[in-house]
Amino acid sequence: MLLIRVRLGQSPLHGISWQSREAVELATLAWLDWFNHRRLLEPMGNVPPAEAEAAYYRQLNDPAMPT
Known part of the structure; x- marks a missing residue:
């Protein structure tokens, strides 16, 4: 709660x-x-956090992307 305050x-x-x-x-x-x-x-390409997170998980689930 202190952090929120x-x-x-x-x-x-x-x-x-x-x-x-x-x-x-x-x-x-x-x-x-x-x-x-x-x-x-x-630092994430001027995108909102939710968009960066969605792109991250898309990349994890895309088998065409190199790991």
């Missing part, structure tokens, strides 16, 4: 007054969606 403390979500627990949950889910599906990773 630190990450949220460094994010655009920091400093917002939350109206309810549900509002916090929705904001957290939106941030996680961005973090996993839209954030671009330069």
Whole structure:
């Protein structure tokens, strides 16, 4: 839980007054969606983490790819 608090403390979500627990949950889910599906990773070719992961597993399962 501490790691989540630190990450949220460094994010655009920091400093917002939350109206309810549900509002916090929705904001957290939106941030996680961005973090996993839209954030671009330069070391992986400027693709989102989910796309890089999918490509990795496709490569593992493709028998035509050299190992």
